[in-house]
Amino acid sequence: MTAVPALSVEDLSVEFRTRSGVVKVLEHVGFSVDKGETVALVGESGSGKSVTAFAVMGILDAAGKVTSGRALFGGADLLALGEHDLAEQRGRELSMIFQNPRTALNPIRRVGLQIADVLVRHGGATRSDAPRAAVEMLKKVRIPDPERRAEAYPFELSGGMCQRIMIAIALACRPALLIADEPTTGLDVTTQAVIMDLIGELAGEAGMATIFITHDLALAAEYCDRIVVMHAGHIVEAAPGRELFAHPRHPYSAKLLAATPGETVSLEKLASIPGGLPDLRRPDLPACRYSDRCERRLDQCAQPLPQRTVGERHVVACWNPL
Amino acid sequence: MTGDMPGPLLDIAELAKRFTVGARQGLLARATSFRKPVAPLPQLHAVDEVSFTIGRGETVGLVGESGCGKSTLVRLINRLLDPSSGSIRLGGAELADFKARTFASNPHRARIQMVFQDAGDSLNPRFTAADAIADPIRRLKKMSGAKLTARVEALADMTGLPRELLSRFPHQLSGGQKARVGIARAVAVEPALLILDEPTAALDVSVQVVILQLLQQLKRELGMSYLFVSHDLNVVRLLCDRVLVMYLGKVVEQGPAAEVFADPKHPYTKALISAIPQAEPEQRIGRLRLGGEPRSPIDPDPRVCRFYGRCPKGTPRCAEEMPLLHPAGPARQVACHFA
Numbered sequence: 001m002t003a004v005p006a007l008s009v010e011d012l013s014v015e016f017r018t019r020s021g022v023v024k025v026l027e028h029v030g031f032s033v034d035k036g037e038t039v040a041l042v043g044e045s046g047s048g049k050s051v052t053a054f055a056v057m058g059i060l061d062a063a064g065k066v067t068s069g070r071a072l073f074g075g076a077d078l079l080a081l082g083e084h085d086l087a088e089q090r091g092r093e094l095s096m097i098f099q100n101p102r103t104a105l106n107p108i109r110r111v112g113l114q115i116a117d118v119l120v121r122h123g124g125a126t127r128s129d130a131p132r133a134a135v136e137m138l139k140k141v142r143i144p145d146p147e148r149r150a151e152a153y154p155f156e157l158s159g160g161m162c163q164r165i166m167i168a169i170a171l172a173c174r175p176a177l178l179i180a181d182e183p184t185t186g187l188d189v190t191t192q193a194v195i196m197d198l199i200g201e202l203a204g205e206a207g208m209a210t211i212f213i214t215h216d217l218a219l220a221a222e223y224c225d226r227i228v229v230m231h232a233g234h235i236v237e238a239a240p241g242r243e244l245f246a247h248p249r250h251p252y253s254a255k256l257l258a259a260t261p262g263e264t265v266s267l268e269k270l271a272s273i274p275g276g277l278p279d280l281r282r283p284d285l286p287a288c289r290y291s292d293r294c295e296r297r298l299d300q301c302a303q304p305l306p307q308r309t310v311g312e313r314h315v316v317a318c319w320n321p322l
Numbered sequence: 323m324t325g326d327m328p329g330p331l332l333d334i335a336e337l338a339k340r341f342t343v344g345a346r347q348g349l350l351a352r353a354t355s356f357r358k359p360v361a362p363l364p365q366l367h368a369v370d371e372v373s374f375t376i377g378r379g380e381t382v383g384l385v386g387e388s389g390c391g392k393s394t395l396v397r398l399i400n401r402l403l404d405p406s407s408g409s410i411r412l413g414g415a416e417l418a419d420f421k422a423r424t425f426a427s428n429p430h431r432a433r434i435q436m437v438f439q440d441a442g443d444s445l446n447p448r449f450t451a452a453d454a455i456a457d458p459i460r461r462l463k464k465m466s467g468a469k470l471t472a473r474v475e476a477l478a479d480m481t482g483l484p485r486e487l488l489s490r491f492p493h494q495l496s497g498g499q500k501a502r503v504g505i506a507r508a509v510a511v512e513p514a515l516l517i518l519d520e521p522t523a524a525l526d527v528s529v530q531v532v533i534l535q536l537l538q539q540l541k542r543e544l545g546m547s548y549l550f551v552s553h554d555l556n557v558v559r560l561l562c563d564r565v566l567v568m569y570l571g572k573v574v575e576q577g578p579a580a581e582v583f584a585d586p587k588h589p590y591t592k593a594l595i596s597a598i599p600q601a602e603p604e605q606r607i608g609r610l611r612l613g614g615e616p617r618s619p620i621d622p623d624p625r626v627c628r629f630y631g632r633c634p635k636g637t638p639r640c641a642e643e644m645p646l647l648h649p650a651g652p653a654r655q656v657a658c659h660f661a
Binding site: 215217223 | 560
């Protein structure tokens, strides 16, 4: 694999202003995705996975504010681009698949036209060619009987089919970067497998960089080259998938793996993670946001977090790693 | 009413539910039916002649993709829906004859309870945790006053819900705490059978573990039987003694969970187990992927195997003769000509 980062996120911090105070949702988040590489962002709800994606795409909620950092993509800093320039990039170079396809699709427009819209807006297709190209995209995501399905409205299609339409829209203009935010949540396992295979295959074909957001560690390990583990707005560990499963170094990653029902463990052997996420509004948040839950805590942990390289592309933010 | 009867706790025999689809509604339908006899309306076979049992203290897992009839089956057993035919016997009593509309006031109501999928959506937002837990006890056990309060507190302790949270409303509780309220409410009237519909689907893994362990412990302490509906096959494998696999309204395979997972016999079960994500690449060899969409459940041809068309095997015989559930090993059954 050639190590050309398609996207490089550096020192990204995001705050949300709420009635009950400022919430430090992301702090000094940094990672990169190479061309043709698939990177998973994993963590529990509230860990900042989606906010990271939204910040990169420039679709943060109005209450959210990027307070520091850069997101370098094709020579430009996405975080510094104006709304007009960003809108040109989204859909063409940057693309996103959302969690719930039924709410993300337009309910009153035929799905073929929704794909055609993207091709006209970003792909340089004409209104008369676009519908035919849309049917081609439907074929590509393996929708049976594409000519007829192009005429359907989202409510006439199953959840798996709607997700394929979303994929077709996202990939219509062959983007350089795809962000998939829990694309298979709510789908059956059999459908999930087919959808994930499809994303992997199409991404590989086009040499696309992919960020895959999930809370399912096994799914991340199966489909991604590297896994980035997030906890309370920090990246605590980043490693190749198999390496992370075999040798997790951050105490939180280890606990997360121990809590995941897998191949051989019994219910008694599964361990929960003590404590909860810290309140991110606290003015005195500790340097390590896991330290209140951690069994391996040292006095040193009050110091700013280190970035320790512990192996080939394996980085852990911990003073006392496993 | 006591569970002293021999035999299984729940005995489902040839249970079926068919929904009429495409009916013309209201006055117009009645007016036209005077003139000429209309052709029978199409029927959607949601649950088709399903038979199985659940033993005392047993946990049975029910798996299958959305639209396979799991939820309809659960609603039939739970007596929220009237079956088209078949029997539902619970500890010797026939429940299929009672009407779903009046079952809420039936003395058998307390014996089957349910934990719903999303604890947030299934709790009344205007009820505190204590109200939610007390409601079924008040209605079905006619308890009130200090006795009721004591019972609610005992249930909170049993399900690991701190007592000081009892006065809170659902929006003031975390996902795990809401799940505990949902469980406390369901076990409050001491049911013999607890139906769990994806009880941990909305929870993070760390919370899921705690809730699954709580369910396991409650089952032992209270001697309940579980019918556990889930998409997560890893959870089913951990929690269930036996597993039923449904496809388009039919049970296509059943047997001890460990055996079914280690050696699935029906091609659909094989595909289902192949779809479990695997971190280890060696585990991914020889996987089966399902293409296409399921057949239509509306007026299905009774001779054609329901899985025909999607099945990698699919021979002409499968399109002429519906495979019946037949024994495949000591405690196993499978509905496939080739298993």
